[in-house]
Amino acid sequence: MDITFEHVSYIYQENSPFAHKALDDLSFHIPSGSFVAVIGHTGSGKSTLIQHLNGLVRPTHGKVSIGDFQLAKGMKPKNIKELRSKVGIVFQYPEHQLFEETVAKDIAFGPANFGVSEREIQRRIKEIIPMVGLSEELLTRSPFDLSGGQMRRVAIAGVLAVKPEILVLDEPTAGLDPRGQKDIMDMFYTLHQKQHLTTVMVTHSMEDAAKYADHILIMNKGKKYMEGAPKDILIQEEALNAVHLDVPEIIAFMHHFEKKFGVELPFENQTPKQLAKQIQQLIGGRLRNE
Amino acid sequence: MNNMMIIGQYVPGNSIIHRLDPRTKITVIFFFVVFVFFANSFWSYALLTVFAAVSVIASRVPVRYIAKGLTPIWFLIVFTFLLHLIVTKEGQVAFEIFSWKIYTGGIAQGIAISMRFFLLIVVTSLLTLTTTPIEITDAIEEMLAPLKKVKFPVHELALMMSISLRFIPTLMQETDKISKAQASRGVDFRTGPLKERIKAVVPLLVPLFVSAFKRAEELAMAMEARGYQGGEGRSKLRELRIGKIDVLIYILFICVVAGLFLLRS
Numbered sequence: 001m002d003i004t005f006e007h008v009s010y011i012y013q014e015n016s017p018f019a020h021k022a023l024d025d026l027s028f029h030i031p032s033g034s035f036v037a038v039i040g041h042t043g044s045g046k047s048t049l050i051q052h053l054n055g056l057v058r059p060t061h062g063k064v065s066i067g068d069f070q071l072a073k074g075m076k077p078k079n080i081k082e083l084r085s086k087v088g089i090v091f092q093y094p095e096h097q098l099f100e101e102t103v104a105k106d107i108a109f110g111p112a113n114f115g116v117s118e119r120e121i122q123r124r125i126k127e128i129i130p131m132v133g134l135s136e137e138l139l140t141r142s143p144f145d146l147s148g149g150q151m152r153r154v155a156i157a158g159v160l161a162v163k164p165e166i167l168v169l170d171e172p173t174a175g176l177d178p179r180g181q182k183d184i185m186d187m188f189y190t191l192h193q194k195q196h197l198t199t200v201m202v203t204h205s206m207e208d209a210a211k212y213a214d215h216i217l218i219m220n221k222g223k224k225y226m227e228g229a230p231k232d233i234l235i236q237e238e239a240l241n242a243v244h245l246d247v248p249e250i251i252a253f254m255h256h257f258e259k260k261f262g263v264e265l266p267f268e269n270q271t272p273k274q275l276a277k278q279i280q281q282l283i284g285g286r287l288r289n290e
Numbered sequence: 291m292n293n294m295m296i297i298g299q300y301v302p303g304n305s306i307i308h309r310l311d312p313r314t315k316i317t318v319i320f321f322f323v324v325f326v327f328f329a330n331s332f333w334s335y336a337l338l339t340v341f342a343a344v345s346v347i348a349s350r351v352p353v354r355y356i357a358k359g360l361t362p363i364w365f366l367i368v369f370t371f372l373l374h375l376i377v378t379k380e381g382q383v384a385f386e387i388f389s390w391k392i393y394t395g396g397i398a399q400g401i402a403i404s405m406r407f408f409l410l411i412v413v414t415s416l417l418t419l420t421t422t423p424i425e426i427t428d429a430i431e432e433m434l435a436p437l438k439k440v441k442f443p444v445h446e447l448a449l450m451m452s453i454s455l456r457f458i459p460t461l462m463q464e465t466d467k468i469s470k471a472q473a474s475r476g477v478d479f480r481t482g483p484l485k486e487r488i489k490a491v492v493p494l495l496v497p498l499f500v501s502a503f504k505r506a507e508e509l510a511m512a513m514e515a516r517g518y519q520g521g522e523g524r525s526k527l528r529e530l531r532i533g534k535i536d537v538l539i540y541i542l543f544i545c546v547v548a549g550l551f552l553l554r555s
């Protein structure tokens with residue numbers, strides 16, 4: 001499903017001394033099937049933005065379209081539940097939403113609310129449990145007895161079990177160990193490709209944005225600051241530094257390398273391995289001869 | 291939920307009223323509440339109204355905001371007015387509607403009582419609008435200090451109050467967050483039969499309790515780690531001090547009270 005924002009503004013606690021403009025005249029378009037990274041300093045409005053995607057909040061001004069669904073001020077969409085079954089949101093620290101007696105029941109909670117049959121739910125649980133890196137014997141345990149990382153996976157499984165078409169991730173790996181972060185990101189990426197999802201991911205990791213996203217949206221103080229393909233956005237060191245962001249390590253390295261050796265080394269989403277090979281071709285022979 | 295406001299929620303500022311010692315504010319407001327009941331003539335009400343209006347203006351809290359905070363209470367004020375209008379049978383008959391006699395005494399009584407009500411609420415909400423919860427707690431602890439002599443746990447009470455106040459916004463944020471997460475998983479908190487809506491509260495309450503207990507444990511640990519051991523011999527970061535404006539306000543208020551008794555009929 002396509003996602004379109006047209007001049008969207010959102011004001012918290014409008015008409016009070018605490019009124020706060022969290023989104024300011026935001027417009028963008030995300031074609032179906034994209035993997036978008038939303039990046040920005042804390043408080044730049046990322047979480048507010050994604051809450052528009054399933055109608056948790058409605059724009060104070062402007063219009064949001066998700067596929068055929070429209071959200072605007074004062075509009076009361078009747079099919080909001082249908083929208084929510086198609087847009088799955090993994091919130092920041094999703095483990096806080098666990099509440100059932102057993103892991104299995106908690107995963108089943110979402111699909112059951114959306115009217116998925118019991119048999120189908122069981123089938124989905126069997127399918128998802130290994131995907132998120134859990135084992136089946138956990139299914140009968142209480143989610144509150146698990147480790148933080150396992151709880152996170154259960155919560156993610158609960159969202160995936162609904163089989164959304166748009167998957168929204170709000171800093172999905174915050175607070176996990178590095179290995180867990182990579183596992184979960186790889187899982188989301190595989191899922192994105194296999195099930196042709198549209199994925200919107202809020203992240204602070206420029207590395208992850210470079211590695212997984214095909215489109216990047218940079219937010220600053222509620223406004224769109226930059227938007228485009230990773231290879232065009234992530235290299236703009238000065239512009240990024242101006243909003244307290246850094247370029248990915250690999251690009252920082254390439255910039256230093258270009259300066260030191262006076263050669264052009266354009267960024268094209270290389271992996272470290274590809275980059276090493278490129279460098280080898282550039283100057284490898286020279287280095288070996290010395 | 292995220293557009294919900296707490297009536298009388300603190301509005302940051304640096305007005306005279308904001309800078310007053312919280313004990314001064316509590317004392318003056320306490321006696322104002324008492325003396326409102328002594329007003330019984332037009333001019334005595336006028337004096338108190340002017341006092342309240344000047345306080346509101348001096349606080350620089352937007353009037354519109356105060357008015358909005360009063361919305362749930364307008365109903366009560368109007369209701370009080372109508373009640374007195376209808377049931378009081380003093381003075382002369384002013385007019386008749388639907389063959390029900392309305393007396394002049396009823397009109398006067400209705401206006402007086404609802405005015406009293408209005409003044410009470412405006413002035414007391416001014417306290418919380420211009421004073422942080424922490425200041426209020428500190429002031430209460432100071433003012434109740436004499437009770438320590440009779441072994442009343444003043445410090446513990448104040449600590450409980452300030453911790454609860456400190457965590458109200460946190461708890462509200464948490465509620466907002468979790469209800470959004472569960473709404474995304476298809477819970478409908480707003481529509482449907484009552485039974486369903488009560489059931490919908492479980493996925494909200496369980497996580498809230500879990501995180502509240504976890505938070506309490508963490509707080510206790512952090513306090514112990516920093517050597518907290520109760521009020522005995524504990525010094526204060528914020529010392530309350532009665533300044534010149536406080537004295538001035540007391541004098542002004544005593545004048546108002548004296549004026550009130552002169553204007554009573």
Ligand SMILES: Nc1ncnc2c1ncn2[C@@H]1O[C@H](COP(=O)(O)OP(=O)(O)O)[C@@H](O)[C@H]1O
Nearest residue numbers: 012020022041042043044045046047048049292
């Ligand atoms: N429920 C709320 N009420 C009032 N202000 C809020 C609320 N949620 C967020 N904000 C404010 O809106 C701004 C954007 O917040 P958010 O979207 O959470 O930013 P981000 O996710 O980029 O850190 C912040 O300044 C924040 O303080």
Ligand SMILES: [Mg+2]
Nearest residue numbers: 046047092170
């Ligand atoms: Mg956020």
